[in-house]
Amino acid sequence: MIFISAAIIGLVLLPINHLGNSVGDDLFRWIGISPWAQGDRYGFHLPVILGSLLLIFGTIGVVNIYRPQYPKIMSRLILGYIAIMLIFPFVTEQLFFLTKFNSTSISSVAYSKKESQCNYSSEGKQVKAVCKLNIYNYGKLEQATIRPIMNGWLVPTEFKPKVVTLHPQSQTFLNEVFYGEQIEDTERQGSGSGIGLEIEVNGYKKKFE
Structure with missing residues (x-):
C-alpha cells in the first residue's frame, strides 16, 4: 500500500496544468513554502524533485510486487503516466471553463x-x-x-x-x-x-x- 500511495502522491505533484504551473507548485505555495530552493524560479525545483523520487520509489515497489501476476505492468504504468501528463493541461483548462462559466469575480x-x-x-x-x-x-x-x-x-x-x-x-x-x-x-x-x-x-x- 505504501508503494501505491507514494506513486499516487508523486503523480499528483508532477503534472503541469494549462497555465504552465505544476500541481506541486500550487500545493507548496498553498502551505506557504516556495516551490524553488532559492526565491522565484531559482535553485532546485522542490516539487519536481520530491514528486520524481516518490514516483520512482512507488513504481519500483509496485512493479516488484505485481510483476509475477502482471508481467507487463512496468510498460503499462509508464504509458499511463505519459497519458496523464499529456491530457492534464486540457482537462484542467476545460474544468476551469466549466466551473467558472457564469463567474464575474x-x-x-x-x-x-x-x-x-x-x-x-x-x-x-x-x-x-x-x-x-x-x-x-x-x-x-x-x-x-x-x-x-x-x-x-x-x-x-x-x-x-x-x-x-x-x-x-x-x-x-x-x-x-x-x-x-x-x-x-x-x-x-x-x-x-x-x-x-x-x-x-x-x-x-x-x-x-
Whole structure:
C-alpha cells in the first residue's frame, strides 16, 4: 500500500496544468513554502524533485510486487503516466471553463506566463514596456485592471496599472503598453519572458509571480 500511495502522491505533484504551473507548485505555495530552493524560479525545483523520487520509489515497489501476476505492468504504468501528463493541461483548462462559466469575480480570470513576454526600454527613471500577455477569462468578466511584475530586473521597476477589456469564456493574448518608473537613472532595453502579472477586479487583487 505504501508503494501505491507514494506513486499516487508523486503523480499528483508532477503534472503541469494549462497555465504552465505544476500541481506541486500550487500545493507548496498553498502551505506557504516556495516551490524553488532559492526565491522565484531559482535553485532546485522542490516539487519536481520530491514528486520524481516518490514516483520512482512507488513504481519500483509496485512493479516488484505485481510483476509475477502482471508481467507487463512496468510498460503499462509508464504509458499511463505519459497519458496523464499529456491530457492534464486540457482537462484542467476545460474544468476551469466549466466551473467558472457564469463567474464575474476575480477567481474567473487567470494569467499564464507561457508565451507571455515584454519588450522594454528606459530613459532616466522612465520605463516603457510593450507586452503580450496570455490571459484566461473563464467566466463573464468584462474588465480588469492589470500591471506587469518584473521582479527579476536588476533595477526594481513599478508599472502603472491599466484597465483592459476581456472577452468572456476565452483565452486571449493582450497586446498592451505599460509605463513605469525605476528607482535609478539608467538607460537600457531588451525583452523578457516569464513576466509576472497583478490582476485587480472590484478592489480584489491577485498576483501571478
